Amino acid sequence: MTDQTQASATDSPPTAPTEPKTTKSIVPAKYAGKYKTGGDDPLALFIKEQCTEANAFSFAKFFDLCRKNGIAEDKVAHYEGQVAEKRHGAEGRARMTLRNMLATFVRKNGKAVALDGSEVPLNLPKQALGGAAAKAAEAKAAEPAAA
Numbered sequence: 202m203t204d205q206t207q208a209s210a211t212d213s214p215p216t217a218p219t220e221p222k223t224t225k226s227i228v229p230a231k232y233a234g235k236y237k238t239g240g241d242d243p244l245a246l247f248i249k250e251q252c253t254e255a256n257a258f259s260f261a262k263f264f265d266l267c268r269k270n271g272i273a274e275d276k277v278a279h280y281e282g283q284v285a286e287k288r289h290g291a292e293g294r295a296r297m298t299l300r301n302m303l304a305t306f307v308r309k310n311g312k313a314v315a316l317d318g319s320e321v322p323l324n325l326p327k328q329a330l331g332g333a334a335a336k337a338a339e340a341k342a343a344e345p346a347a348a
Contacts, residue, residue, distance in 0.1 A: 242325065243323045243324060243325055244300070244303060244304055244307055244313070244325050245300075247313055247315075247321060247323060248263065248266065248303070251263075251266050251315055251316050258296075260281075260284050260292065260295070263295075263296070263299070264277050264280070264281045264299075265316060266303075266314075266315075266316055267299050267302070267303060269315075269316065269318070270303055270306050270313055270314050271306055271314075272299060272302050272303065272306070276302065277299065280294065280298065280299055283295065304325055307323050307325045308325050308326075308327060311323065311324065
């Protein structure tokens with residue numbers, strides 16, 4: 202073995218510098234932990250119970266659940282198509298947007314329809330307004346009543 206061959210055989214391979222892991226999520230880091238498990242309010246727990254199989258979230262079940270609860274077919278199909286196309290961020294957008302639509306139905310009816318067709322009573326309080334929405338509501342409440 203030559204000196205050069207011997208030296209290269211004993212040297213360890215060069216290591217690439219480690220860079221901090223970057224995320225592709227659009228959710229700010231301060232909220233990521235809060236939503237990582239899908240939330241813990243009654244509706245979030247209901248969705249997890251209905252749509253989790255083999256410890257993984259099933260979008261097929263989620264879309265079916267949305268349909269059973271009266272969300273318009275065109276809305277569900279829109280997000281279903283995006284998830285099927287594997288568009289960037291589609292899964293998160295689908296879960297967030299359709300979940301918010303489900304929340305409207307649950308607040309209005311006091312119940313949700315399970316995948317098996319049974320009705321499950323859910324108490325989901327109306328969310329408190331914050332930020333600009335709260336200020337706008339305060340300003341509107343302070344306006345004098347029109348005659």
